[in-house]
Amino acid sequence: GQNIDQPTEMTATEGAIVQINCTYQTSGFNGLFWYQQHAGEAPTFLSYNVLDGLEEKGRFSSFLSRSKGYSYLLLKELQMKDSASYLCAVMDSNYQLIWGAGTKLIIKP
């Protein structure tokens, strides 16, 4: 079966750095996406990785290791507005997105 695993909830302090991990087992791989979802809102696109390595975009970075079936999202200089759920999704061999259940990130002052 296909499976995406990420922690259910994490807590971090404003101004700090947090790493959200995602491991996956899918039938085929055509890229990994990270989305942010604030409570009661739609998911919004953050990043896309298809090759191994680190992609940096401002305060957010995303890393991929295809051989390990592993990705992480790194958030630096945390702000209160970063409190949200972070969704990991893998595009499988049929070009369908398989979604993790999401990681709820709580930022404390």
Added chain:
Amino acid sequence: IAGITQAPTSQILAAGRRMTLRCTQDMRHNAMYWYRQDLGLGLRLIHYSNTAGTTGKGEVPDGYSVSRANTDDFPLTLASAVPSQTSVYFCASSKAGEGDTQYFGPGTRLTVL
């Protein structure tokens, strides 16, 4: 409009009733998708359409139907609603059906009693 719109925003429905959730995009995206999101679970694909005139089944298609008469609209119909269809429904679109970023509408919160 800019992006994807969904209607209604929320709805309470009696079991057994028919309901259509509307989705419209103005980005001229080829592909459109319907997902449901339930607490503790990832987004699950209900149906998709890679281009106008074609549709396909996702992971959880039973009890739902879709049509894609044109590029912009992708309605989702529940023929006879059941309580297990209580969920938040998101419509999404992407430029192409393969490997492209999906953009989401604001969602419809549906409660079936």
